[in-house]
Amino acid sequence: xxxxxxxxxxxxxxxxxxxxxxxxxxxxxxxxxxxxxxxxxxxxxxxxxxxxxxxxxxxxxxxxxxxxxxxxxxxxxxxxxxxxxxxxxxxxxxxxxxxxxxxxxxxxxxxxxxxxxxxxxxxxx
Amino acid sequence: xxxxxxxxxxxxxxxxxxxxxxxxxxxxxxxxxxxxxxxxxxxxxxxxxxxxxxxxxxxxxxxxxxxxxxxxxxxxxxxxxxxxxxxxxxxxxxxxxxxxxxxxxxxxxxxxxxxxxxxxxxxxxxxxxxxxxxxxxxxxxxxxxxxxxxxxxxxxxxxxxxxxxxxxxxxxxxxxxxxxxxxxxxxxxxxxxxxxxxxxxxxxxxxxxxxxxxxxxxxxxxxxxxxxxxxxxxxxxxxxxxxxxxxxxxxxxxxxxxxxxxxxxxxxxxxxxxxxxxxxxxxxxxxx
Numbered sequence: 122x123x124x125x126x127x128x129x130x131x132x133x134x135x136x137x138x139x140x141x142x143x144x145x146x147x148x149x150x151x152x153x154x155x156x157x158x159x160x161x162x163x164x165x166x167x168x169x170x171x172x173x174x175x176x177x178x179x180x181x182x183x184x185x186x187x188x189x190x191x192x193x194x195x196x197x198x199x200x201x202x203x204x205x206x207x208x209x210x211x212x213x214x215x216x217x218x219x220x221x222x223x224x225x226x227x228x229x230x231x232x233x234x235x236x237x238x239x240x241x242x243x244x245x246x
Numbered sequence: 247x248x249x250x251x252x253x254x255x256x257x258x259x260x261x262x263x264x265x266x267x268x269x270x271x272x273x274x275x276x277x278x279x280x281x282x283x284x285x286x287x288x289x290x291x292x293x294x295x296x297x298x299x300x301x302x303x304x305x306x307x308x309x310x311x312x313x314x315x316x317x318x319x320x321x322x323x324x325x326x327x328x329x330x331x332x333x334x335x336x337x338x339x340x341x342x343x344x345x346x347x348x349x350x351x352x353x354x355x356x357x358x359x360x361x362x363x364x365x366x367x368x369x370x371x372x373x374x375x376x377x378x379x380x381x382x383x384x385x386x387x388x389x390x391x392x393x394x395x396x397x398x399x400x401x402x403x404x405x406x407x408x409x410x411x412x413x414x415x416x417x418x419x420x421x422x423x424x425x426x427x428x429x430x431x432x433x434x435x436x437x438x439x440x441x442x443x444x445x446x447x448x449x450x451x452x453x454x455x456x457x458x459x460x461x462x463x464x465x466x467x468x469x470x471x472x473x474x475x476x477x478x479x480x481x482x483x484x485x486x487x488x489x490x491x492x493x494x495x496x497x498x499x500x501x502x503x504x505x506x507x508x509x510x511x512x513x514x515x516x517x518x519x520x521x522x523x524x525x526x527x528x529x530x531x532x533x534x
Contacts (some may be wrong), residue, residue: 172444
Protein backbone atom coordinates (compact mmCIF):
# COMPACT_ATOMS: atom_id res chain seq x y z
CA UNK A 122 0.00 0.00 0.00
CA UNK A 123 1.41 3.35 -0.98
CA UNK A 124 0.19 6.44 0.79
CA UNK A 125 1.47 9.95 1.01
CA UNK A 126 -0.14 12.54 3.24
CA UNK A 127 0.44 16.23 3.01
CA UNK A 128 -0.22 19.01 5.45
CA UNK A 129 -0.48 21.57 2.71
CA UNK A 130 -3.71 20.11 1.35
CA UNK A 131 -6.98 21.57 2.62
CA UNK A 132 -8.41 18.03 2.75
CA UNK A 133 -8.38 16.38 6.15
CA UNK A 134 -5.68 13.73 6.46
CA UNK A 135 -8.14 10.87 7.06
CA UNK A 136 -9.76 11.75 3.73
CA UNK A 137 -6.40 11.74 1.95
CA UNK A 138 -5.69 8.28 3.34
CA UNK A 139 -9.13 6.89 2.52
CA UNK A 140 -9.04 8.29 -1.01
CA UNK A 141 -5.66 6.77 -1.80
CA UNK A 142 -6.61 3.34 -0.46
CA UNK A 143 -9.83 3.50 -2.45
CA UNK A 144 -7.98 4.38 -5.63
CA UNK A 145 -5.63 1.44 -5.14
CA UNK A 146 -8.53 -0.94 -4.63
CA UNK A 147 -10.34 0.31 -7.69
CA UNK A 148 -7.23 0.13 -9.82
CA UNK A 149 -6.61 -3.42 -8.65
CA UNK A 150 -3.28 -2.60 -7.03
CA UNK A 151 -4.77 -3.85 -3.80
CA UNK A 152 -6.48 -7.17 -4.43
CA UNK A 153 -9.53 -8.71 -2.89
CA UNK A 154 -8.77 -10.32 0.44
CA UNK A 155 -5.38 -8.63 0.73
CA UNK A 156 -4.66 -7.57 4.29
CA UNK A 157 -4.07 -3.93 5.14
CA UNK A 158 -1.61 -2.70 7.78
CA UNK A 159 -3.16 -2.35 11.22
CA UNK A 160 -4.52 1.04 12.25
CA UNK A 161 -1.65 1.54 14.67
CA UNK A 162 1.03 0.34 12.27
CA UNK A 163 -0.20 2.67 9.54
CA UNK A 164 -0.37 5.60 11.95
CA UNK A 165 3.23 4.98 12.92
CA UNK A 166 4.36 4.65 9.31
CA UNK A 167 2.70 7.86 8.24
CA UNK A 168 3.54 9.67 11.49
CA UNK A 169 -0.07 10.59 12.03
CA UNK A 170 -2.59 10.10 14.80
CA UNK A 171 -4.14 6.68 15.43
CA UNK A 172 -7.48 8.45 15.40
CA UNK A 173 -6.86 9.60 11.85
CA UNK A 174 -6.11 6.15 10.44
CA UNK A 175 -9.01 4.71 12.42
CA UNK A 176 -11.33 7.23 10.87
CA UNK A 177 -10.00 6.51 7.38
CA UNK A 178 -10.57 2.78 7.84
CA UNK A 179 -14.06 3.37 9.21
CA UNK A 180 -14.85 5.43 6.14
CA UNK A 181 -13.58 2.68 3.84
CA UNK A 182 -15.56 0.11 5.75
CA UNK A 183 -18.74 2.13 5.53
CA UNK A 184 -18.36 2.38 1.77
CA UNK A 185 -17.78 -1.36 1.51
CA UNK A 186 -14.16 -1.22 0.34
CA UNK A 187 -12.68 -3.04 3.28
CA UNK A 188 -13.76 -5.45 6.03
CA UNK A 189 -12.42 -5.41 9.53
CA UNK A 190 -12.38 -8.62 11.51
CA UNK A 191 -11.96 -8.21 15.26
CA UNK A 192 -8.56 -9.51 16.28
CA UNK A 193 -7.48 -10.25 12.72
CA UNK A 194 -7.25 -6.86 11.10
CA UNK A 195 -8.58 -5.22 7.97
CA UNK A 196 -8.85 -6.71 4.49
CA UNK A 197 -9.82 -5.53 1.06
CA UNK A 198 -13.48 -6.52 0.77
CA UNK A 199 -14.72 -8.93 -1.88
CA UNK A 200 -15.78 -6.55 -4.57
CA UNK A 201 -18.96 -7.08 -6.43
CA UNK A 202 -17.89 -6.78 -10.09
CA UNK A 203 -20.93 -4.70 -11.01
CA UNK A 204 -20.39 -2.44 -8.06
CA UNK A 205 -16.74 -2.01 -8.89
CA UNK A 206 -17.59 -1.11 -12.47
CA UNK A 207 -20.14 1.34 -11.19
CA UNK A 208 -17.54 2.93 -8.94
CA UNK A 209 -15.12 3.18 -11.83
CA UNK A 210 -17.84 4.68 -14.02
CA UNK A 211 -18.42 7.22 -11.33
CA UNK A 212 -14.78 8.25 -11.47
CA UNK A 213 -15.01 8.75 -15.24
CA UNK A 214 -18.21 10.71 -14.74
CA UNK A 215 -16.56 12.96 -12.20
CA UNK A 216 -13.65 13.66 -14.50
CA UNK A 217 -16.02 14.44 -17.34
CA UNK A 218 -17.99 16.78 -15.12
CA UNK A 219 -14.74 18.58 -14.40
CA UNK A 220 -13.98 18.86 -18.09
CA UNK A 221 -17.48 20.18 -18.83
CA UNK A 222 -17.19 22.79 -16.15
CA UNK A 223 -13.80 23.92 -17.40
CA UNK A 224 -15.18 24.05 -20.95
CA UNK A 225 -18.11 26.20 -19.84
CA UNK A 226 -15.76 28.62 -18.13
CA UNK A 227 -13.76 28.94 -21.32
CA UNK A 228 -16.87 29.29 -23.49
CA UNK A 229 -16.29 26.05 -25.38
CA UNK A 230 -19.53 24.85 -26.95
CA UNK A 231 -21.02 21.41 -26.52
CA UNK A 232 -20.41 20.62 -30.16
CA UNK A 233 -16.74 21.56 -29.82
CA UNK A 234 -16.42 19.48 -26.71
CA UNK A 235 -18.05 16.47 -28.36
CA UNK A 236 -15.70 16.85 -31.27
CA UNK A 237 -12.74 16.84 -28.87
CA UNK A 238 -14.05 13.74 -27.17
CA UNK A 239 -14.57 12.02 -30.50
CA UNK A 240 -11.00 12.78 -31.52
CA UNK A 241 -9.56 11.57 -28.21
CA UNK A 242 -11.62 8.42 -28.24
CA UNK A 243 -10.82 7.76 -31.90
CA UNK A 244 -7.10 8.22 -31.45
CA UNK A 245 -6.69 5.87 -28.55
CA UNK A 246 -9.42 3.38 -29.08
CA UNK B 247 -13.30 3.50 25.35
CA UNK B 248 -11.35 2.60 28.47
CA UNK B 249 -9.65 5.47 30.20
CA UNK B 250 -6.20 5.23 31.69
CA UNK B 251 -6.58 8.52 33.53
CA UNK B 252 -9.78 10.16 34.73
CA UNK B 253 -9.45 13.56 36.34
CA UNK B 254 -12.48 15.25 37.83
CA UNK B 255 -12.80 18.70 39.38
CA UNK B 256 -9.14 18.87 40.26
CA UNK B 257 -8.06 21.82 42.37
CA UNK B 258 -4.78 22.97 43.84
CA UNK B 259 -4.25 26.32 45.47
CA UNK B 260 -0.95 28.16 45.63
CA UNK B 261 -0.20 31.72 46.58
CA UNK B 262 -0.92 33.64 43.42
CA UNK B 263 -1.94 30.63 41.35
CA UNK B 264 -4.88 28.26 41.51
CA UNK B 265 -5.49 25.23 39.38
CA UNK B 266 -9.24 24.93 39.41
CA UNK B 267 -11.98 22.63 38.23
CA UNK B 268 -9.84 20.66 35.80
CA UNK B 269 -11.68 17.69 34.32
CA UNK B 270 -10.47 15.47 31.48
CA UNK B 271 -9.78 11.86 30.60
CA UNK B 272 -6.90 10.14 28.82
CA UNK B 273 -8.14 7.14 26.84
CA UNK B 274 -6.10 3.97 26.89
CA UNK B 275 -3.93 3.30 23.86
CA UNK B 276 -3.40 6.90 22.84
CA UNK B 277 -1.00 9.79 23.19
CA UNK B 278 -2.36 12.84 24.96
CA UNK B 279 -0.53 16.13 24.87
CA UNK B 280 -0.95 18.57 27.72
CA UNK B 281 -0.36 21.99 26.34
CA UNK B 282 -0.31 25.55 27.62
CA UNK B 283 2.06 28.47 28.11
CA UNK B 284 4.56 28.46 30.96
CA UNK B 285 2.78 28.77 34.28
CA UNK B 286 -0.54 27.46 32.94
CA UNK B 287 -0.69 24.56 35.38
CA UNK B 288 0.72 21.67 33.30
CA UNK B 289 3.34 20.64 35.82
CA UNK B 290 0.87 21.01 38.67
CA UNK B 291 -1.46 18.54 36.97
CA UNK B 292 1.36 16.06 36.38
CA UNK B 293 2.53 16.34 39.98
CA UNK B 294 -1.02 15.81 41.23
CA UNK B 295 -1.32 12.65 39.15
CA UNK B 296 1.94 11.41 40.71
CA UNK B 297 0.79 12.58 44.15
CA UNK B 298 3.95 14.61 44.59
CA UNK B 299 1.82 17.46 45.92
CA UNK B 300 -1.47 17.37 47.82
CA UNK B 301 -4.63 18.12 45.95
CA UNK B 302 -7.14 20.45 47.54
CA UNK B 303 -10.17 18.98 45.82
CA UNK B 304 -11.25 16.66 43.07
CA UNK B 305 -10.44 13.14 42.04
CA UNK B 306 -7.68 11.45 40.07
CA UNK B 307 -8.18 7.87 38.92
CA UNK B 308 -5.40 5.99 37.16
CA UNK B 309 -6.04 2.51 35.71
CA UNK B 310 -9.47 2.82 37.34
CA UNK B 311 -7.99 3.27 40.84
CA UNK B 312 -7.84 6.30 43.09
CA UNK B 313 -4.27 7.54 42.90
CA UNK B 314 -4.03 8.22 46.65
CA UNK B 315 -5.68 5.11 48.03
CA UNK B 316 -3.85 2.82 45.61
CA UNK B 317 -0.65 4.80 45.29
CA UNK B 318 1.83 1.88 45.21
CA UNK B 319 -0.13 -0.16 42.64
CA UNK B 320 -0.67 2.89 40.49
CA UNK B 321 2.92 4.09 40.59
CA UNK B 322 4.33 0.66 39.82
CA UNK B 323 2.69 0.92 36.41
CA UNK B 324 3.69 4.50 35.61
CA UNK B 325 6.93 5.49 33.93
CA UNK B 326 7.55 9.02 35.09
CA UNK B 327 9.90 11.20 33.08
CA UNK B 328 10.31 14.79 34.07
CA UNK B 329 12.35 17.71 32.99
CA UNK B 330 14.95 17.63 35.74
CA UNK B 331 15.37 14.00 36.69
CA UNK B 332 17.01 13.60 40.07
CA UNK B 333 19.18 10.63 40.77
CA UNK B 334 22.22 10.30 43.04
CA UNK B 335 24.74 12.50 41.26
CA UNK B 336 27.90 10.47 41.80
CA UNK B 337 26.60 7.06 40.89
CA UNK B 338 27.05 5.19 37.65
CA UNK B 339 23.98 4.59 35.52
CA UNK B 340 24.20 0.82 36.04
CA UNK B 341 24.30 1.28 39.82
CA UNK B 342 21.29 3.60 39.79
CA UNK B 343 19.40 1.19 37.56
CA UNK B 344 20.07 -1.83 39.71
CA UNK B 345 18.85 0.06 42.78
CA UNK B 346 15.70 1.16 40.96
CA UNK B 347 15.02 -2.24 39.43
CA UNK B 348 14.31 -3.65 42.89
CA UNK B 349 11.16 -1.56 43.06
CA UNK B 350 9.67 -2.90 39.88
CA UNK B 351 8.34 -6.39 39.45
CA UNK B 352 8.43 -6.14 35.69
CA UNK B 353 11.97 -4.81 35.35
CA UNK B 354 13.65 -6.08 32.19
CA UNK B 355 17.40 -5.73 32.50
CA UNK B 356 18.12 -6.76 28.93
CA UNK B 357 15.68 -4.27 27.57
CA UNK B 358 17.27 -1.59 29.72
CA UNK B 359 20.76 -2.34 28.37
CA UNK B 360 19.44 -2.30 24.80
CA UNK B 361 17.79 1.06 25.39
CA UNK B 362 20.98 2.53 26.80
CA UNK B 363 22.81 1.35 23.74
CA UNK B 364 20.15 2.77 21.47
CA UNK B 365 20.34 6.09 23.30
CA UNK B 366 24.13 5.97 23.13
CA UNK B 367 24.60 5.96 26.87
CA UNK B 368 27.18 3.87 28.64
CA UNK B 369 26.16 2.02 31.84
CA UNK B 370 29.48 3.11 33.32
CA UNK B 371 28.82 6.83 32.92
CA UNK B 372 28.29 8.86 36.07
CA UNK B 373 24.93 10.58 36.31
CA UNK B 374 26.16 14.10 37.04
CA UNK B 375 28.31 14.10 33.92
CA UNK B 376 25.31 13.61 31.63
CA UNK B 377 23.93 16.48 29.59
CA UNK B 378 20.31 17.48 30.02
CA UNK B 379 19.27 15.47 26.97
CA UNK B 380 21.17 12.41 28.16
CA UNK B 381 19.51 12.59 31.57
CA UNK B 382 16.17 12.67 29.83
CA UNK B 383 17.12 9.63 27.76
CA UNK B 384 18.27 7.79 30.87
CA UNK B 385 15.01 8.42 32.66
CA UNK B 386 13.06 7.37 29.60
CA UNK B 387 15.09 4.15 29.40
CA UNK B 388 14.15 3.41 33.01
CA UNK B 389 10.48 4.09 32.33
CA UNK B 390 10.47 1.79 29.32
CA UNK B 391 12.51 -0.94 31.02
CA UNK B 392 9.91 -1.55 33.70
CA UNK B 393 7.25 -1.97 31.05
CA UNK B 394 5.09 0.87 32.35
CA UNK B 395 1.49 0.98 31.13
CA UNK B 396 1.42 4.76 31.39
CA UNK B 397 4.30 6.97 30.37
CA UNK B 398 3.87 10.29 32.09
CA UNK B 399 6.26 13.02 31.01
CA UNK B 400 6.62 16.61 32.04
CA UNK B 401 8.19 18.75 29.33
CA UNK B 402 10.29 15.87 27.99
CA UNK B 403 11.30 17.72 24.85
CA UNK B 404 12.30 21.02 26.46
CA UNK B 405 15.96 21.74 25.87
CA UNK B 406 16.45 18.83 23.48
CA UNK B 407 17.76 19.19 19.96
CA UNK B 408 15.34 18.54 17.08
CA UNK B 409 16.94 15.24 16.14
CA UNK B 410 16.50 13.71 19.56
CA UNK B 411 13.03 15.23 19.89
CA UNK B 412 12.08 13.49 16.69
CA UNK B 413 13.54 10.20 17.96
CA UNK B 414 11.66 10.51 21.20
CA UNK B 415 8.37 11.17 19.46
CA UNK B 416 8.91 8.21 17.15
CA UNK B 417 9.59 6.09 20.21
CA UNK B 418 6.28 7.13 21.72
CA UNK B 419 4.43 6.21 18.54
CA UNK B 420 6.15 2.84 18.56
CA UNK B 421 5.20 2.35 22.19
CA UNK B 422 1.48 2.67 21.54
CA UNK B 423 1.64 -0.03 18.90
CA UNK B 424 0.69 -1.92 22.00
CA UNK B 425 -2.80 -0.60 22.59
CA UNK B 426 -2.62 -1.22 26.32
CA UNK B 427 -0.04 1.54 26.65
CA UNK B 428 -0.87 5.19 27.15
CA UNK B 429 1.21 8.34 27.02
CA UNK B 430 0.52 11.70 28.62
CA UNK B 431 3.10 14.38 28.09
CA UNK B 432 3.13 18.07 28.75
CA UNK B 433 4.87 20.44 26.43
CA UNK B 434 4.88 24.02 25.35
CA UNK B 435 6.43 22.98 22.05
CA UNK B 436 3.26 22.74 20.02
CA UNK B 437 4.87 21.30 16.90
CA UNK B 438 5.84 18.18 18.86
CA UNK B 439 2.25 17.67 19.87
CA UNK B 440 1.00 18.39 16.40
CA UNK B 441 3.28 15.68 15.11
CA UNK B 442 2.49 12.96 17.58
CA UNK B 443 -0.54 13.53 19.82
CA UNK B 444 -3.89 11.85 19.32
CA UNK B 445 -5.58 14.07 21.88
CA UNK B 446 -4.77 17.52 23.17
CA UNK B 447 -5.67 19.05 26.51
CA UNK B 448 -5.11 22.77 26.74
CA UNK B 449 -4.81 24.58 30.07
CA UNK B 450 -4.41 28.26 30.63
CA UNK B 451 -4.16 30.17 33.91
CA UNK B 452 -5.06 27.08 35.89
CA UNK B 453 -8.21 26.39 33.90
CA UNK B 454 -9.05 23.85 31.23
CA UNK B 455 -9.65 25.45 27.84
CA UNK B 456 -10.41 22.25 25.96
CA UNK B 457 -9.62 18.56 25.84
CA UNK B 458 -10.33 16.96 22.48
CA UNK B 459 -9.05 14.88 19.59
CA UNK B 460 -6.24 16.82 17.93
CA UNK B 461 -7.65 16.27 14.44
CA UNK B 462 -11.02 17.67 15.47
CA UNK B 463 -9.35 20.78 16.81
CA UNK B 464 -7.19 21.29 13.76
CA UNK B 465 -10.14 20.76 11.42
CA UNK B 466 -12.54 23.13 13.16
CA UNK B 467 -10.51 25.95 14.69
CA UNK B 468 -9.28 28.79 12.55
CA UNK B 469 -8.14 32.37 12.40
CA UNK B 470 -10.11 35.06 10.62
CA UNK B 471 -7.94 37.92 9.41
CA UNK B 472 -9.13 41.30 8.21
CA UNK B 473 -7.30 44.47 7.44
CA UNK B 474 -8.55 47.66 9.06
CA UNK B 475 -11.66 47.51 11.20
CA UNK B 476 -14.31 46.12 8.86
CA UNK B 477 -15.65 43.70 11.45
CA UNK B 478 -15.63 43.41 15.20
CA UNK B 479 -14.44 40.24 16.96
CA UNK B 480 -17.91 39.60 18.37
CA UNK B 481 -19.30 39.24 14.86
CA UNK B 482 -17.16 36.19 14.21
CA UNK B 483 -19.03 32.95 14.97
CA UNK B 484 -17.31 30.86 17.64
CA UNK B 485 -14.83 33.63 18.49
CA UNK B 486 -12.45 32.60 21.26
CA UNK B 487 -9.93 35.40 21.25
CA UNK B 488 -8.62 38.20 19.11
CA UNK B 489 -5.58 40.34 18.55
CA UNK B 490 -5.59 43.76 17.01
CA UNK B 491 -2.62 45.46 15.48
CA UNK B 492 -2.44 48.86 13.86
CA UNK B 493 -3.50 47.58 10.48
CA UNK B 494 -5.23 44.31 11.03
CA UNK B 495 -7.43 42.20 13.22
CA UNK B 496 -7.04 38.47 13.81
CA UNK B 497 -9.83 36.51 15.46
CA UNK B 498 -9.45 32.96 16.70
CA UNK B 499 -12.59 30.89 16.21
CA UNK B 500 -13.54 27.37 17.17
CA UNK B 501 -15.82 27.19 14.12
CA UNK B 502 -13.96 28.30 11.02
CA UNK B 503 -16.58 26.76 8.72
CA UNK B 504 -19.28 29.01 10.18
CA UNK B 505 -16.96 32.01 9.85
CA UNK B 506 -16.35 31.17 6.19
CA UNK B 507 -20.07 30.82 5.64
CA UNK B 508 -20.70 34.17 7.22
CA UNK B 509 -18.00 36.27 5.57
CA UNK B 510 -17.24 34.34 2.40
CA UNK B 511 -14.26 35.65 0.50
CA UNK B 512 -14.34 39.08 2.10
CA UNK B 513 -11.93 37.97 4.83
CA UNK B 514 -9.03 35.57 5.07
CA UNK B 515 -9.89 32.35 6.89
CA UNK B 516 -6.90 30.20 7.85
CA UNK B 517 -6.88 26.93 9.71
CA UNK B 518 -5.40 27.39 13.17
CA UNK B 519 -2.32 25.55 14.35
CA UNK B 520 -1.96 24.64 18.02
CA UNK B 521 0.53 27.47 18.20
CA UNK B 522 -2.05 29.94 16.88
CA UNK B 523 -4.53 28.72 19.46
CA UNK B 524 -2.04 29.02 22.30
CA UNK B 525 -0.91 32.42 21.10
CA UNK B 526 -4.37 33.94 20.74
CA UNK B 527 -5.67 32.57 24.01
CA UNK B 528 -2.64 33.51 26.06
CA UNK B 529 -1.40 36.67 24.38
CA UNK B 530 -4.45 38.08 22.65
CA UNK B 531 -7.68 39.21 24.19
CA UNK B 532 -9.42 36.07 25.35
CA UNK B 533 -12.67 37.87 26.06
CA UNK B 534 -14.57 38.69 22.94
